[in-house]
Structures are given as C-alpha cells and as structure tokens.
Amino acid sequence: MRGTTVLPGHGRNGGPDGKGMPMHRLEVPMPNALPFAIGTFDTIGAMSRATFPHRHTFHEIVHVTGGSGHHVVDLSRFALRPPNLCVLAPGQVHHWDAVTGLEGRVVLFTDEFLLDHPGDQSVLRALGRRPWLELPPQAADPIAHLIDELDAEYRAGAEGFASVLRSLLHILVVRAVRLAAAPAARPRPEPAGIERMYGAGSSRSGLVATDFMTLLGAPDTCPHSVREGARRLGVSVSYLSEAVKEFTGRTPGELIRQARVREAQRLLLRTELSVRQIAERVGVGDPAYFCRFFRRETGTSPGDFRRGGGDIHHDHRLESIARPQSSA
Structure with missing residues (x-):
C-alpha cells in the first residue's frame, strides 16, 4: 500500500459541521510500514477523542481506564464506567460526548495486519455490532496485561515483533468475544439520536456496505468483480458503489483489489505455492500481470515480499490518526 495503511482515497472527508461525514485514515509514512499502532489518547492524537461523529477506515480497539461521560457508537450512547473495552469496525460512526478525564489506550490496525488470522476480520465486524463492554474484575487485569504487552512489544520493535503483535492481538480479539457473550459485560445503551444529524435513511446502505465487507473477509467468498458482488x-x-463509498471512503473495486493483495500476501508468507499458483488462487490468471499488480499495490514484488518474510521498514511506528481532508 502506498501513502496510507488502508483506504487511501479521500472518501467523504467532511468537517464536524454536518456537511459531510468525516472519514479518518491511518497514515503510513512509507510502503511496507506496519499497519498497526497503539498508544494513549495523547500520543495517538486529538482525533482519537474527537467530539464530532466520524468514521474510520481502520479497526479500533479502545481500552478506557479513566474518565466520565459518554461514548456514542452508531445509534447507541454508552456511559463510561471504567474499565471499558470498545471494539469498532471500519465504517462505524462514533464520537465522545461530554467526556472528562479520559484515560486509556487505543489500538489501531487494518485488515492487512490480520495475515495470520484472517478470520478475525469477520469476528471484529461482529463485535462492532455490540461494541461497548464493561470489564468485570476477573477480566480487567488480564485485558490490561494484554494491552501492556502489545504496547511494550510495539515500542521495542525487536526481531519478530510483528508476529508477536499479531498473536497478542488475536488473543485480545478472542477474549473480547468471550466477554461479549456474557450479558453482564454488555450495558444497555441509550438512544444516541445520530439519525437526526445524518439521516436515518442511510441504514440500508450501511447494511449493504457491511455485507459487502463480509464477502471480502474470506477468500472463498470474495467476489472477483464489482458486478459479481452486486x-x-x-x-x-x-x-453498491454509492453505499460502499459512503461507508468506507473507497470504491468496491479498490476494496476487491485490496482483498486480493491481502490473500496473496498470506499465501506468499504461509505457503510454498508458486507465484503462478497464487495468481490463480486470487483470480489473476496471468502471473506476469499478477506481479505487476502486486508491485503496484504494495510497492514490492511477490518474490521480494516472500524473501523478506513480509518484514516491515525499521521505522514502523505511526504517530497519529490523520485529520480529515477536504473532499475538494
């Protein structure tokens, strides 16, 4: 990927004035940088605690350890009763409302980061439908310890740290699923009234966009064309094009290409299939065209990516969420 870790198009980058839904992106300073970041609300940046409704092009897991007020997700309003864990999928609308003393850490990553556990894509989107969890005493310390480990591993950047981060993140996702299954951890939300601000008529297009992203989440369901997906x-x-563009900031065609690249990367790193076989697996019959396609999307050749073991650039750390850009 070039320029950003995910969804590099401008999308609907409106401002907090109701003239367009802001779309925030996770900026990457160079090709092959790690599509992952973790930090406090201060180190991640002001956008991590934005007070106006907005969407992200990346997954976000929020661990709240202090503060009061409310977190509004889609059409629900949740009271902060730390410790809380919140799981947001790309395209979900959220903002912080009348929050004071907000403390905790934010984990940001894209689908590309889930090479070892591609099934987590659909799991995370399912968690996003019940995003706010109150951590009981027996779960609070293990979750905090996992977050600490993720943070420490990310800061150290030692050899093999990307694989360790993926493993720790997978454990965090699994434990979030277990918590979400416990009714006591899911507080009853209050209506948020966001539909009055942005219109209730967007719900069907949101479902279509979500269903499309679900199709992309597994190699055996990913369509090979926009027409097939529709x-x-x-x-x-x-x-389909309008719905997906509104809720993700990219076109269906771009997302299909991105899904193919993710699967190709996984096959290059985790199998001994030839480049020709991988090209066929991802629906690109011509190996030469596949190599050009892969280089265009990732900035490197399939062979170099495999030989490098998917290693990232040494300057892996990302400092903040990008501010919304003008749609002009």
Whole structure:
C-alpha cells in the first residue's frame, strides 16, 4: 500500500459541521510500514477523542481506564464506567460526548495486519455490532496485561515483533468475544439520536456496505468483480458503489483489489505455492500481470515480499490518526 495503511482515497472527508461525514485514515509514512499502532489518547492524537461523529477506515480497539461521560457508537450512547473495552469496525460512526478525564489506550490496525488470522476480520465486524463492554474484575487485569504487552512489544520493535503483535492481538480479539457473550459485560445503551444529524435513511446502505465487507473477509467468498458482488447482494452496481463509498471512503473495486493483495500476501508468507499458483488462487490468471499488480499495490514484488518474510521498514511506528481532508 502506498501513502496510507488502508483506504487511501479521500472518501467523504467532511468537517464536524454536518456537511459531510468525516472519514479518518491511518497514515503510513512509507510502503511496507506496519499497519498497526497503539498508544494513549495523547500520543495517538486529538482525533482519537474527537467530539464530532466520524468514521474510520481502520479497526479500533479502545481500552478506557479513566474518565466520565459518554461514548456514542452508531445509534447507541454508552456511559463510561471504567474499565471499558470498545471494539469498532471500519465504517462505524462514533464520537465522545461530554467526556472528562479520559484515560486509556487505543489500538489501531487494518485488515492487512490480520495475515495470520484472517478470520478475525469477520469476528471484529461482529463485535462492532455490540461494541461497548464493561470489564468485570476477573477480566480487567488480564485485558490490561494484554494491552501492556502489545504496547511494550510495539515500542521495542525487536526481531519478530510483528508476529508477536499479531498473536497478542488475536488473543485480545478472542477474549473480547468471550466477554461479549456474557450479558453482564454488555450495558444497555441509550438512544444516541445520530439519525437526526445524518439521516436515518442511510441504514440500508450501511447494511449493504457491511455485507459487502463480509464477502471480502474470506477468500472463498470474495467476489472477483464489482458486478459479481452486486449480483450476490441483490443490488445494482451503482447502488453498491454509492453505499460502499459512503461507508468506507473507497470504491468496491479498490476494496476487491485490496482483498486480493491481502490473500496473496498470506499465501506468499504461509505457503510454498508458486507465484503462478497464487495468481490463480486470487483470480489473476496471468502471473506476469499478477506481479505487476502486486508491485503496484504494495510497492514490492511477490518474490521480494516472500524473501523478506513480509518484514516491515525499521521505522514502523505511526504517530497519529490523520485529520480529515477536504473532499475538494
């Protein structure tokens, strides 16, 4: 990927004035940088505690250890009763409301980071439908310890740290699923009223966009074209394009290409399949074209990516969420 870890298009980058939903991106300073970041609300940046409704192009896990007020996610409003854990999927709308003393850490990553556990993509999107968890005493310390380990591993950047981060993140996701299954950890939300600000008519397009992202989450369901995706979802190509663009900031075609690249990277690193076989697996029959396609999307060749073991640039750390850009 070039320029950003995910969804490098401008999207609907409106401002906090109701003239367009802000779309925040996770900036990457160079190709092959790690599509992952962790830090406090201060080190990640002001956008991590934005007080106006906005969407992200990345996954976000928020561990709240202090503060009062409310966190609004989609159409629900949750009271801060630390410790809390919040799991947000790309495209979800959220903001902080009348919050004071906010403390904790934020974990940001993209689908590309889930090479070892691609199934976590759909799990994380399912968690996003019940995003706010109150941590009981028996779960609070283990979750805090996991967050500490993620932070320490990320800061140290020692050899093999990317694999360790992926493993720790997978454990965090699994434990979040277990917590979400416990009714006591899921507080009853209050209505948020966001539909009055941005219109309730967007719900169907949001479902279509979510279903499309679900299709992309597994190699055996990923469509090879926008037309195929629209047919499988029972909508027109134009409707699918509008819905996905609104909720992700990118076109369906771009997301399909991104999903193919993710699967190609996984196969290059985790199998001994030839480049020709991998090209066929991801729906690109011509190996030469596949190599050009892979280089264009990642900045490196399939062979170099495999030989390097998917290693990232040494300057892996990302400092903040990008501010929303003008859609002009």
